[in-house]
Amino acid sequence: MNLSEDQILALAPDEPSKKSGKDLANPSKWVTKGMNDKALWGECQGSGSKPYQTQIDINNIAFKCSCPSRKFPCKHGLGLLLLHARQPALFGTGEPPSWVTEWLDKREQKQEKQTEKTDKPVDEAAQAKRQQARQTKVSDGIEELTAWLKDIIRNGIVGIPDKGTAFFENISRRMIDAQAPGLAGMVRLLSETDFYTEGWQSKFMEQVVKIYLVISGYRNATAVPEELQQDLRAFIGFTQSQEELKEQTGVLDTWLVLGKQSSETDGIVTERFWLFGTKTNRYAVVLQFIVRGQGLQFNFTAGMFVEAELVFFPSAAPLRALIKRQITTSAVNSIQKFNTWHSVLEEETRLNSLLPFRSERPYLVSNLTLARYNEQWWLRDNEGYMMAVKDHYPNIWDLLAVSGMQPHDMAVVSNGVQYEPLGIWLNEQYKMI
Numbered sequence: 001m002n003l004s005e006d007q008i009l010a011l012a013p014d015e016p017s018k019k020s021g022k023d024l025a026n027p028s029k030w031v032t033k034g035m036n037d038k039a040l041w042g043e044c045q046g047s048g049s050k051p052y053q054t055q056i057d058i059n060n061i062a063f064k065c066s067c068p069s070r071k072f073p074c075k076h077g078l079g080l081l082l083l084h085a086r087q088p089a090l091f092g093t094g095e096p097p098s099w100v101t102e103w104l105d106k107r108e109q110k111q112e113k114q115t116e117k118t119d120k121p122v123d124e125a126a127q128a129k130r131q132q133a134r135q136t137k138v139s140d141g142i143e144e145l146t147a148w149l150k151d152i153i154r155n156g157i158v159g160i161p162d163k164g165t166a167f168f169e170n171i172s173r174r175m176i177d178a179q180a181p182g183l184a185g186m187v188r189l190l191s192e193t194d195f196y197t198e199g200w201q202s203k204f205m206e207q208v209v210k211i212y213l214v215i216s217g218y219r220n221a222t223a224v225p226e227e228l229q230q231d232l233r234a235f236i237g238f239t240q241s242q243e244e245l246k247e248q249t250g251v252l253d254t255w256l257v258l259g260k261q262s263s264e265t266d267g268i269v270t271e272r273f274w275l276f277g278t279k280t281n282r283y284a285v286v287l288q289f290i291v292r293g294q295g296l297q298f299n300f301t302a303g304m305f306v307e308a309e310l311v312f313f314p315s316a317a318p319l320r321a322l323i324k325r326q327i328t329t330s331a332v333n334s335i336q337k338f339n340t341w342h343s344v345l346e347e348e349t350r351l352n353s354l355l356p357f358r359s360e361r362p363y364l365v366s367n368l369t370l371a372r373y374n375e376q377w378w379l380r381d382n383e384g385y386m387m388a389v390k391d392h393y394p395n396i397w398d399l400l401a402v403s404g405m406q407p408h409d410m411a412v413v414s415n416g417v418q419y420e421p422l423g424i425w426l427n428e429q430y431k432m433i
Contacts, residue, residue, distance in 0.1 A: 003061075003304065008081050010301035010432070011061075013071045017078060024079025027090055035084070035091045041100045042080045054080050055100050057107065059327065061299045064103050073299075134179050138236060141178025142215045145171060145187075149212055157204060161195035175237075182237030186211050197391075210357050217357075230314035231355055240313055242322055250311035250324045253277035254332050255284070257300040258362055258411040259422035259432045273300050274362045274413065274422060275310075275321075278332040283362050284310055284321040298323065302423050302432030305332055317355040337364040337409055341385045348416065360413050362422065367407040370400055379419060382407065390420040395433045402426065402433065 012018035023029075024044060031051045033042035040058050043051035046067065053066040054076040063077035073081075084091055096104075148171050152160070160167075168191035175184035186207065193204045214235045221229045234240070258274040269290040276283055288298065300306065308326035312318035338344045344363050351358060367382040370389075377396055378386040389396065399421055409425040423432040 003081070003085060003301070005082060005085055006431075007301040007304050008078065008085055010303075011073055011081075011299055012078055013073070017071055017073075017075050020075035021078025021082055024075055025082035025086060026079075027083065027087065029079065030083070032097075033080070033083070033091050034094060034096065036093055036096060038104055039096055039100055040080060040084055040091065041096055042083075044076050044079070052076050053099050055103055056081060057104070062107070137178045138180050141175050141180050141183070142218065144174055144178075145183060145211070146215060149208060152208065157201060160204065161200075165191060167191075180237045182235045183211065183215070184237070186214070186235070213357050225316065227314060227316040228355065231316055231357075234313070234315075235357065245311045245313065245322060246324050248311050250309040250321075251277065251280060251282065252309045253279045253282070253307075255306050255308055255310070256332065256335065256430065257302055257304045257306065258364075258430075259302045260300065261413075274411070275306075276335070276362070276364060276411070277310075278305075278335055281336050283319060284312070285319055285362075286310070286321055286323060298326070303430045315355065317351045317358060319359075319361060335364065337366045339366050339381075340383050341365070341381045341387050342383070344387075344414075348414065352416075358416070360415050362411060362413050363419075364409065364411050366409045368410045368412075369407045370403055370405050379410070379412070379421070388418045390415070390418040393420055395421070399424070399433050402431070 009018050009021070012021060027033075029044055031043040031045050035041070035058070038057065038059060040056040042054050044054055045051045054074075055064050056062070056073075056077060063073035065074045065076045067074055067076055069075070168187055172184045172187040172191070175181070175187060190204065190207050190211075193200055193207070214232060217224060217228070218232045218236055221232055224232070230240075255275040255277055258276055260274075261272045263270050271288040271290065273286045273288070274283070275286060306326050309324040310321040311324050312321045338347070344365060347363070351361070365379075365381065368379045371378045371380045371386060373386065377389040377393070379389060380386045402424060411422040411424075411430075412419040413422055414420075421433050423430055425431075
């Protein structure tokens with residue numbers, strides 16, 4: 001484990017936890033503390049008679065604590081990790097107490113059960129029957145969605161803002177019933193259009209065209225390459241077995257964590273970690289789904305370098321990946337970046353030719369300067385060309401303060417039109433905005 005203090009504090013779920021974690025990074029707060037090659041543990045004296053038992057899986061950065069907090073990690077986990085980062089000599093090595101070994105054993109048993117589940121024989125006939133039934137449901141749902149889209153085009157979109165949420169919710173729920181959750185999500189994005197902003201018509205129609213392109217491609221899937229078929233299935237909502245993917249040989253690299261984006265839908269938090277392979281120059285996004293009250297499978301912080309083997313989901317332009325194995329490693333100084341917006345757009349054009357309905361993708365770009373023009377924020381490259389910053393970008397003032405409107409290398413996420421800054425290089429160190 002090789003985390004800096006800044007990276008540890010970036011794990012904090014909120015500012016109060018960060019402050020409390022700093023306060024607990026004090027040897028006098030801990031009754032016992034220790035570590036081995038698997039875990040870090042300690043007992044922190046709280047207000048009660050019995051100290052809180054805190055433990056950290058240092059290989060996968062997972063936390064557990066006996067305190068009543070529902071935050072992950074809690075202040076005790078942060079404090080213990082900070083104390084180790086500051087004064088590692090205080091932690092003796094040896095056999096962990098039973099409450100640590102029991103926790104680690106349960107984590108290992110869970111992994112073994114998942115492996116055993118995948119080893120069970122599959123009833124291929126029953127599986128084929130279920131797949132056929134779903135295909136039929138999806139096809140029926142697509143017919144209804146196509147008719148809905150055609151009605152929008154036939155009647156015009158001028159009256160769409162007056163339709164209300166039910167207009168979108170009804171067809172979205174129908175896609176869920178048709179077992180096409182991906183299409184339901186795409187319809188949901190239509191309903192989230194800001195009808196009070198200038199130019200909403202263009203954004204609305206772009207999403208309508210994207211949905212129609214996906215369902216038309218799915219209907220004619222046999223005429224497109226296998227990799228593109230996988231993309232179409234993913235957009236519809238078909239899932240890929242992660243256990244089967246992990247059996248494949250992945251891409252081993254030292255990955256720079258560019259940043260994390262979080263969203264919540266129906267009580268489930270989705271975390272998107274953007275990564276860059278420093279040896280292969282490949283970009284990746286790793287997703288983590290969290291149900292409130294459950295622990296994390298992994299937790300990366302921006303600027304962290306992780307040596308890991310990633311397996312990419314099948315795609316005409318692979319981006320989403322899962323972690324097959326990982327260890328924290330030392331920093332890498334030499335990182336390849338795009339020199340100008342022109343080179344970024346050339347790559348965008350290449351990817352669009354492979355996957356015309358792409359989602360967001362990250363890029364590392366050199367010497368970008370924040371600029372204000374025509375009542376909008378832009379990123380200007382060293383040739384003077386500018387690309388628009390994403391509308392309502394929440395960290396614009398942080399970026400302005402950190403960059404001082406001077407050129408810096410940055411990591412950005414592109415939706416094909418606008419760019420959202422993720423992080424910036426300051427004195428050769430990567431920092432998330």
